Amino acid sequence: MKRPLITGLSLAATWLSGSAWRRADSGVERLFDVALYEDLARRAEQAGMDFVFRPDTLWLDPQTQATGPGTSALDPSLLLACVARATQRIGVVTTLSTSFQEPMHIARTLASLQALSQGRAAWNLVTGLDGQDNFGHRPFAAADGRYQQAEECLRVVQALLGSYPASALRLDRASGRYAQAEAIRPIHHQGPCFQVHGPLTLPTAGRLPLFQAGASDTGRGFAARHADAVFAATPTLETASELRCALRQRALAAGRQGQAPQVLPGLSLYLAPQRHDAEALHAQAHRHLDTGQRLARLAGILGAPVAGLPADRPLTPDDLPAPAGPVRSRTHAELLRRRVERERPTLAALLALPEVVASAHWQVVGTPDDAVQQILAWQAAEAIDGFIALPGGSPVSLDLLLDQVLPALRAAGALHPVASLPTFAHRVTGA
Template structure:
């Protein structure tokens, strides 16, 4: 990959900078987190930095236990939140998250195309199969990963066909002839599949002749295969450069097997950024954020992901490959579990070190703790090595860390010609494909 190839960059609207103890800081504005203005400010700052998109991840359950020490998974509905942002912005892409496991495809197709009209073609769909929340939708347990991804593939195809069922060209609005639309172009999809039945057509025309980009979250074998067959980009956890390089190469190979070009799929991992004016301040910010994290909960998480019980182990004892039992049969996220297992096999960390790693305390995202200079150097290293096509920023520790990403880090990348200095297109797809 050429060092001069431009990155794609998104900003998470999930306020990760309020996680851990960061919400207790005097500048956190935690009281405003459920207001429309809170996310709108971030979106406007992101648009000023010329980012490709803002992104709202989602979950359809509430971790009540976690509420004692932080917001947990509480959030506004992402699509409604982005609709409030659409009218106040003009260029930045709006990437919403909707699960294929719980919601009917007709509703999803209509919501997304509605937001596409409201925003002028700036919508993207982050496709997830969900890891939790089944009991909120009448399911006693989550379907298997294979079943979820089979349904997701069918679901995504239905949604795309519904968008095509009422093409933009069918809308005539010809006052002189009295023809509102060419109804011969509007056709039902008559889908009768393994998991879903949908007649169609959609009761809303497509916006223009562009398409809505698809993003997929997850990097399990089933997730990789699904993403490489339909997605424009994948949002995944890649805690180190080797993991990112392997994933990107595999996705590109799989895309070609599906009859696509390797460049049709872009790897945009989450990038957790704890930034400050000095490395010492950044390290202190990270430590302060995670000071109160319950060790017992982290050890329980390790047990659930690996089957390894470290609760009675000395803090300085190393965890080795020989200590690992077979992976548990039932896992919340096999991808996350395998990343944690990979860390132990590669590094044989002490118990104390293990409890500080992103595979345990977070979502196993690529993590940089340091200055803007440190972040720029690391991003250039990964991009030059062909490990990434871009990233989704998930700043941590403080609001100031998020501001440093947008006010200093992204402009530095633009100065190096690794990112745009201005928008050249108007739609989300324009940004991804420029």
């Protein structure tokens, strides 16, 4: 029997991305209104989704603000604390960076979110894309160095989360014993990146699932050893299949029998009742980008200037410049190179690709039924364990996801029945 898919909704307001915020129905005025996200999370919960998710960036380019919200956003953990109080069952997955945030701060935030949500919190661990200029106390290591720091940070966070177990509490009024002090243990961590005495400043209960994003070779190794789920950028069924197989093999090799990370690709959805309306929605959301801006994005992904690419013939990987230095995300750079190798696009086609104009995520531009059929096909091919929905173009994509796509998937047996949904942590970790 097919395993039911795990489903998450991104609360990153992707329906405002690009030019979409300019639509009359975009609701852009509510970007920083917590009630909007509380309402969406309640709707996602009613629709039987497993979790809501919030990515994060710790930098802002003022120039981008001239044309859209860009990376400007509420703090994810504070936002999800409110969302947790407005919901009962749905998981809340927050993003915290091991490059910029201290393990003590991360552990405290996670333990607090776990308490506020009554056991529904999870950590999306990122090593970060940019933001080093805002955290000058420690140099921003190259990608592999960031993963070494992430290993140490994760170890410290886990030790802190175990340092004050809720089972240490006694609350015995008669004897005056509040907690068993011997069960609350400092962690005495002395490592190359962090020195942390501990213990954590509040008791913690329950297992916090670990999500991870970043799928270079080093990132995959990290995920295979530690992650319960990966937020993946997989534009095609083949890339998702390949990632899922590789993670399963590597998790097995790391001794995690039957515990491979769940592969949850981002799924960008531009939906409308008619396919041509969905295509128009997609075109409208990206109309703001001129050729110069598209070339600048391409250069950003590849980590090198791209002037002089031939416009009169199909491109080969050899046409693409080698990175001039470290790239922001090797995952995204490698996905783009592989696509050029596979499809040999012209320059015009390359500059129209979703990964250049928007992101490298799996994308459906079509009707709710198109989305259902694609998701069922990816599930049948065992390419995914679920997905994180990124509705785009207009809030209508979001409505159609919740009101039509999810019920149709459930009717097709691809999702767990809402009435008997296991807890979020159980769904993600299997434990």
